[in-house]
Amino acid sequence: TYVDYIASGRPLKCFEQYIRQHVLPTYSNTHTEVSYNAQQTSLFREEARNIIRECVNAMDDDAVIFTGSGATAAINKLIHAMNLRTIFQRKGLTVFVGPYEHHSNILPWREIKAR
Incomplete structure (x- = not known):
């Protein structure tokens, strides 16, 4: 279940209630x-990571990586981790996006092309 859609609407009340009752009273830095x-x-955080691993049938050598602020942060982290900016600039590769892509998915790819 994807809960982080605050930019476009409120979360379900059951999620708000759980966070208010169980998370916020002890909320702190994970570092x-x-x-x-x-x-x-x-x-x-680790419980969430394990739940995600189970839901996607992750293998032992698969990683669940929390990326921070939404899809844009996730794509930027991917671009950086795989050195895609350099690869795209050297080889002139193309990224195809469909008509239903969210704007936050398109921006990082456009930025690569603009540079």
């Missing part, structure tokens, strides 16, 4: 585990 709250937030 440290020196406090109970940080440990709990890290556990939530």
Whole structure:
């Protein structure tokens, strides 16, 4: 279930309620585990990672990577990790997008072409 669609609408009430009751009371930074709250937030993140792994039948050598702020951040991370900007500029490759692509999916590819 994709929950992060705040840019276009409110989440389902059951998600809001769960976050309000179970996540926000102990919400903290995941980059440290020196406090109970940080440990709990890290556990939530790892639990989410495991749920996603199960839902997509991920193998042991597959990775679930949280990318931050939506599709644009995910595509930018992919472009950087695979050095696609350099590859596209050297070889003049083409990315095909369909008529139903979200604008946030198209922008990173257009930026590569513009450079």
